[in-house]
Amino acid sequence: MSTDTIRAAGAVLWRDDDGTVEVAVVHRPRYDDWSLPKGKLDAGETVPAAAVREVYEETGYHAALGRHVSQVHYKAFGRPKVVDYFSARALWGSFVPNSESDELRWLPVPEAAALVTRSLDRDVLGAFALVPADLKTVLLVRHAKAGKRENWPGDDDLRPLSSAGWRQAEAVRSLLPLFAPGRVYAAPRVRCVQTVQGVADDLRTSVRREVRLSEEGYWPDPDAGLVRFLEITGDEGVPVVSSQGGVIPDLVTKLADIGGLRVGDVPCKKGSVWVLAFTRPREGWSTSDSVVGWPRLVSAHYLPSALPAPRP
Template sequence: MSLGRTQHGTPLEVVRDDKAVYAAGAVVWRLVDSKLRILLIHRTKYRDVTLPKGKVDPGEMLAETAVREVHEETGIRVSLGVPVGVSRYFMRPKRQKVVHYWAAEATEEAIRRSTFVPNGEIAAIEWVSLKKARAQLSYPVDTEILDSFETLVDDGVLHTFPVIALRHAKAMSRSEWDGPDAGRPLTERGKRQAKAIVGPLRAFGVRKIVTSDAVRCVQTVAPLARALERVPVETPRLSQDAWEDGYSDVRAVIGKRVRSRKPAVICSHGPVLPDVLTEIALATGTLRGSYVSSASALEVAAFSVVHLSTTNPGSGIIAIETHVPTV
């Protein structure tokens, strides 16, 4: 499970209600001859038309639920883009269902690799225009999600990439460690957290890993690096020692990541993270507000996904969402 804060115009904080049923899905989109098309699913049992979504599995975080459910229902593997809203409605007997949605582009390669065949759950999938999607969707809550999605379209910020600020997982305390601070390793809980965040980080299409060279940070990204078959870039520029001694260089790291316009995760330390978010704001011409400060105040193993425009990163931060593992 994850909690999130998103920002598109105004901040939104999502608070978990243990009595609610949580689910996640996506507004899956593609361009066909430069025309926008949305993916709808026709469900067999309910004889309705809706957006792909499904309930969170035990131990799962919302972002990985969304990607998994899209693939299970449509056969298409996607990476998540900007969050587009949360729908809430009541199930019988008076139990609330809370569904988080993201925009998600279906690449031509992903569509070619789709394994979808009509089945007992999904009778058909269909690519339609926004206008036809509104006419066909069975539920008003889905139409409201489509309204938020269309705002992104109208604002020209549908094509985005994430820069993810990650705080290292739980490490041994300084009082329990005799060596240099940079050598403190993860605890057993920290190792579990490092494994738990692999799925949700992959859900955002992360390909590049940049980390402080402190052991606790390197160990935090190790499971992700193995899953992606990537070698992390270790740098003292993001370390707490460098930050405390005044020779850190967060600006250089962030500038390179924004210029690359590719999905990346940046792992660092609690005291350094405010600088990470500040430099993202400065690099994109974003007015710094309370939501930027909130996004940097992370618990161990938590991360904030900062969505930027692929075509014009200097247009400002499109959205920020924060995810917290429950391990």
């Protein structure tokens, strides 16, 4: 992406009102238009962080991010502009008129689409409405950098993060709370655990070791690893799962195949995060059932780094 590109982020902020999904649309007095909350990234800010901040500044609501809904491209002031939109569940807050937005309306999606001024916002709402709002989010993390294997004299399972890896781990610690995680899992290698230990510490929980999601535990029986991952997905709350580069591409590809989702190549840089969104499993589901009742992957969004992008 060109260094001349303006990066921005926003969200479809939603709530459940007695079984009806409503989304927030704001009126911006500066432009006299109705819009989804969005805005430009601040210096040193990631795209997800900007989405959460802009939602709060324009609506007054704290929110938990979910799936990536769409990316919009257009020209602004003669420069290319890219806006990433996430689904965002309203947690708490209240709207107070301000200089950026002087009115907020909670509306069902069709009414919100009729109200927004820009056709691009209607396209985003259309993409949001393609799948249920209340999906299960899973944050699949590849462990951060741990130096070269040939330079570590001990047991490879004990190879720790490098100084660059610790910087990545701190970035993961800052990024993942934007999605409101509640559980933390890791392949039982030191570098996998260290990558998400800060997230677990902030949640005041422990990192649960998952042998099936390590390379040596996954490949003897990939189907068992897939089943274990789906069991983690089906439990309550948003899980964080830290695994390895020899597992993640195959796992995401298998999940996409089951869900009928096209993902193509599955990149997996160290310190990267896959934001996976699944339909909620059928009540009382079990992995012994037909795959029809399993959580089904409907969105897979790749964040190549938890670190903010360098500014031009």
